[in-house]
Amino acid sequence: MTAYFAILLTAILTGNFVLCKFLGICPFLGVSKKLNTALGMSAAVVFVMALATAVTYPINKYLLVKNDLEYLQTIVFILVIAALVQLVEIVLKKFMPPLYNALGIYLPLITTNCAVLGVVILNVDEGYFAQSMFNSVGAGLGFMLAMVIFSGVRSRLESCDVPKFLQGLPIVLIAASIVSLSFMGFTGLVEGLLGL
Amino acid sequence: MAEKKVSLGKEFTKGLIKENPVLRLVLGTCPTLAVSTSIVNALGMGVSAMIVLICSNIVISLLRKIIPSKVRIPVYIVIIASFVTIVQMLVKAFVPALDAALGVYLPLIVVNCIILGRAEAFAGKHAVIASAVDGVGMGVGFTLALCCMAAIREVLGAGTFLAGAQDLLVLFGDNVLGGFNGFTLIKEGSALSPMTVFILAPGGFFTFGLLMACANRIAESRGKPKAELKGCEACPMAGSCSIRADGGACEDGKEEASA
Numbered sequence: 001m002t003a004y005f006a007i008l009l010t011a012i013l014t015g016n017f018v019l020c021k022f023l024g025i026c027p028f029l030g031v032s033k034k035l036n037t038a039l040g041m042s043a044a045v046v047f048v049m050a051l052a053t054a055v056t057y058p059i060n061k062y063l064l065v066k067n068d069l070e071y072l073q074t075i076v077f078i079l080v081i082a083a084l085v086q087l088v089e090i091v092l093k094k095f096m097p098p099l100y101n102a103l104g105i106y107l108p109l110i111t112t113n114c115a116v117l118g119v120v121i122l123n124v125d126e127g128y129f130a131q132s133m134f135n136s137v138g139a140g141l142g143f144m145l146a147m148v149i150f151s152g153v154r155s156r157l158e159s160c161d162v163p164k165f166l167q168g169l170p171i172v173l174i175a176a177s178i179v180s181l182s183f184m185g186f187t188g189l190v191e192g193l194l195g196l
Numbered sequence: 197m198a199e200k201k202v203s204l205g206k207e208f209t210k211g212l213i214k215e216n217p218v219l220r221l222v223l224g225t226c227p228t229l230a231v232s233t234s235i236v237n238a239l240g241m242g243v244s245a246m247i248v249l250i251c252s253n254i255v256i257s258l259l260r261k262i263i264p265s266k267v268r269i270p271v272y273i274v275i276i277a278s279f280v281t282i283v284q285m286l287v288k289a290f291v292p293a294l295d296a297a298l299g300v301y302l303p304l305i306v307v308n309c310i311i312l313g314r315a316e317a318f319a320g321k322h323a324v325i326a327s328a329v330d331g332v333g334m335g336v337g338f339t340l341a342l343c344c345m346a347a348i349r350e351v352l353g354a355g356t357f358l359a360g361a362q363d364l365l366v367l368f369g370d371n372v373l374g375g376f377n378g379f380t381l382i383k384e385g386s387a388l389s390p391m392t393v394f395i396l397a398p399g400g401f402f403t404f405g406l407l408m409a410c411a412n413r414i415a416e417s418r419g420k421p422k423a424e425l426k427g428c429e430a431c432p433m434a435g436s437c438s439i440r441a442d443g444g445a446c447e448d449g450k451e452e453a454s455a
Contacts, residue, residue, distance in 0.1 A: 020397050021230070074303045074306055079274065082269075082270055082273060111269075114304045165410075170412065173408065174401070174402055177399070184396065184398065
């Protein structure tokens with residue numbers, strides 16, 4: 001159990017997808033301006049990441065690896081993710097309208113979110129199902145944490161007097177750099193906490 | 197779709213500066229931040245993405261009249277993914293050290309918004325040669341921006357310049373250029389030590405922010421608007437995205453632009 005907890009904590013804090021691995025930067029910069037859009041987007045990401053891992057793992061293990069077709073991984077995974085996102089959108093719209101209203105508008109953006117394809121490819125390299133699931137949920141939660149923290153930082157940034165040429169995107173990137181610096185403080189935390 | 201007459205020279209040069217994909221259009225930020233820790237990695241990534249971009253632009257442009265517009269995004273993704281797989285295999289076979297260095301970012305070229313963005317914004321509407329030239333221009337612009345960032349980060353963060361050049365030169369045989377493997381600017385044991393933070397994640401964001409500020413400064417001195425995160429105009433998913441109508445992320449972009 002400790003091992004699973006370590007995977008989860010690593011994915012959320014020390015190996016944060018956005019701030020340490022640079023995956024999913026586009027939504028991180030684009031949708032983090034308001035807390036509620038940031039939350040909606042990251043909830044959709046957690047959902048799709050977990051689902052994509054659950055679907056691609058058996059496809060990879062029983063279809064691709066068995067038939068020596070590993071080289072098709074990239075094509076198959078991106079297609080599976082695209083199809084899955086469409087399917088989730090349709091199912092949610094039909095059966096769970098409240099959830100659709102909360103997450104639906106973010107779903108089309110997720111197809112081309114590199115964090116989702118990234119987590120699936122990274123998981124395949126590791127290769128165990130339960131570990132993969134914990135890793136993807138952790139990665140999604142880490143994405144959510146980064147988005148929520150950063151939307152708070154950005155709302156403060158709004159009222160700041162920023163030098164002319166840093167206005168707009170440059171100051172946002174520099175703020176992201178400082179948030180990312182604070183995440184470096186977690187280095188060694190997982191090992192220390194769990195005594196690994 | 198109406199085809200406009202385009203000047204090839206203009207299509208090429210616009211990708212370099214005026215519409216530089218990284219610094220002006222703010223596309224492809226993930227690989228820009230992730231692989232710009234050394235110039236050699238940046239160059240490898242830039243060239244790989246450029247090859248994919250040119251090939252996919254050509255094929256998409258050739259097929260633009262056959263692809264039904266309703267399913268064009270999935271079709272584009274499959275075409276791009278195929279070329280990414282080819283490039284991935286070539287890199288694995290001929291430049292294995294680069295494959296190890298780029299890791300997961302090599303297959304992630306598939307979701308690089310520069311490529312899908314150009315397919316949607318340009319190749320799907322223009323003739324083959326113009327699309328290929330657009331691909332070359334955008335690819336070179338991407339590589340230039342990446343190398344610019346990598347040069348700053350490598351010199352400040354690792355104290356080296358072009359370190360690991362043999363990883364790429366291996367393409368041309370063993371020990372080309374007399375086994376040149378980069379310069380060490382800060383020798384070990386000297387009083388100076390490199391600022392490691394620049395090759396770590398925070399340094400990436402910081403360098404990118406400052407570079408973009410410089411690009412804005414230059415653009416303004418020439419009377420051009422500064423770069424904004426035009427998530428929606430440049431985003432290939434803009435057509436099917438309903439945040440636009442709901443006034444989420446895109447509304448923010450407009451506010452920034454008008455402010």
